[in-house]
Amino acid sequence: MNLKDINFEELSPFEFKDILIKLASRKSEKMMLNAGRGNPNFVSLIPRYGFLQLGRFALSEAERHYGYMDDLIGGHSDRDGIEARFEIFVRSNWDAKGVKFLNAAVSYVKDHLGFSAGDFLHEMVQGYLGCEYPSPVRMLKMGEKIVVRYLLREMGAGHDLLGETQLFAVEGGTAAMAYLFESLKANYILEEGDKIALAVPIFTPYIEIPRLDTYRLVEIEIVADPEQGYQIPDEELEKLLDPDIKAFFLVNPGNPTSVKLNDSTLKKIKEIIKKRKNLVIITDDVYATFADDFKSIYAVCPHNTILVYSFSKYFGATGWRLGVIALHERNVVDRLIRKLPEDLQKELEERYSSVTVNPRKLKFIDRLVADSRNVALRHTAGLSTPQQVQMVLFALYALMDEQNRYKEAVKRIMRRRYKALYRGLGIEQPIDPNNVYYYTLIDTEALAEQIYGREFADWFLKTLPYSEFVVRLAEEAHVVLLPGKGFDVKHPSARVSLANLREVDYLKIGQTIRKLLDSYYKEFVKSKKK
Incomplete structure (x- = not known):
């Protein structure tokens, strides 16, 4: 890949990201740290286990029909008696992961929201089986x-x-x-x-x-x-x-x-x-x-x-x-x-x-x-x-999570990664009560000024093309960030996704950015001596 032939100014951030990934992947012995993606690396487990157990119950409902077909064919769920059959299913599978949640969900729908448990179960079972077109088409x-x-x-x-x-x-x-x-x-x-x-x-x-x-x-x-x-x-x-x-x-x-x-x-x-x-x-x-x-x-x-x-x-x-x-x-x-x-x-x-x-x-x-x-x-x-x-x-x-246990756990993960990133940068992290910490936007001009002063920041802006910082991070340090300009950010910056890597990786990313900035500062000092 010849970087001189690429006009980075004309690329969307996602085209830019693909190029950065190629640069960062050139040396296979080095692990690439791709903080350009917004895809989280965590999943909520309990509602997924609930989905699996609902599937087991749904299939047991389907098996009630066409028994003479030797398990080749099942039928649709019957609304009548579905609550009693669900209670039997719960008692028989109480120790299976997801069953307690599913049972609590049905209870919540009936006792807290005041809806029919039978109607809810029937809609969920039919929905899981996928045996009917969505009806109403807008939403169940x-x-x-x-x-x-x-x-x-x-x-x-x-x-x-x-x-x-x-x-x-x-x-x-x-x-x-x-x-x-x-x-x-x-x-x-x-x-x-x-x-x-x-x-x-x-x-x-x-x-x-x-x-x-x-x-x-x-x-x-x-x-x-x-x-x-x-x-x-x-x-x-x-x-x-x-x-x-x-x-x-x-x-x-x-x-x-x-x-x-x-x-x-x-x-x-x-x-x-x-x-x-x-x-x-x-x-x-x-x-x-x-x-x-x-x-x-x-x-x-x-x-x-x-x-x-x-x-x-x-x-x-x-x-x-x-x-x-x-x-x-x-x-x-x-x-x-x-x-x-x-x-x-x-x-x-x-x-x-x-x-x-x-x-x-x-x-x-x-x-x-x-x-x-x-x-x-x-x-x-x-x-x-x-x-x-x-x-x-x-x-x-x-x-149902009235204590917000899941929410607080997820927020804790994101905030710890944010702190690790700035610990790697060697500076105190900015605190803003309106920040949700899913991404962080690093203002490279402000970072340069905070660490080495205004004169260096002016040199940094004047000397470097807007794309060079993130390109060098990818090529030399195997770290992928997205340039802020692609999101119409008005100042030189890079977006770090805090969602998709381990906490220790964000520490490494911070250290890598700081190391690159230090190398630029050495160039700046040399330029002043000439």
């Missing part, structure tokens, strides 16, 4: 009631929005964003040339998608200030008062900043929404569950906000592809669709005529479901039922 009935409780609790909304929040179960947060962009375009909420606002720095696809030929949207940056702990200054938020801005996209807590919006910022956004009643907000809150006392924009501005959440990071379930889109039943998008001119209303009426006899009354969340399968295939839409079952068990596990 019992599943939605449970997951919405989990979601609202984690989003800081409590019970205030219970009964008013609808969910669409989707294949992770990425599918959620793809469906949203497509449906907002199909329903003329976002059209070519429209302005949208992006809270930057931000996960790169949110920058790239609007620029695609499919959408051709104009991006207005709402820039978080590193001097204010990556909160968004009021003057930046006031850009949203521009009536030409149709939608505001953000990740909260941020990626790559890993910082949640504070109460002051949320209050300012709420004030702006009072003046911009037609502004659509799309918030990706996948990292919310790692935060202390998190509050989503959805909890503050529910009628204007579309909430995207994924179970991938918190439960170590990226491969499961589990996510939801949440919408208030009285939301701004439905209102905007109703205000469309008559010619567009007729066009949309024809588009959704195969879904309902009265397409004009079709809510946006149901249009999302239809559009996810090109409308015509809407009857077979929906997230696979086994995926929905695992999602429900994750949600129940969190709801």
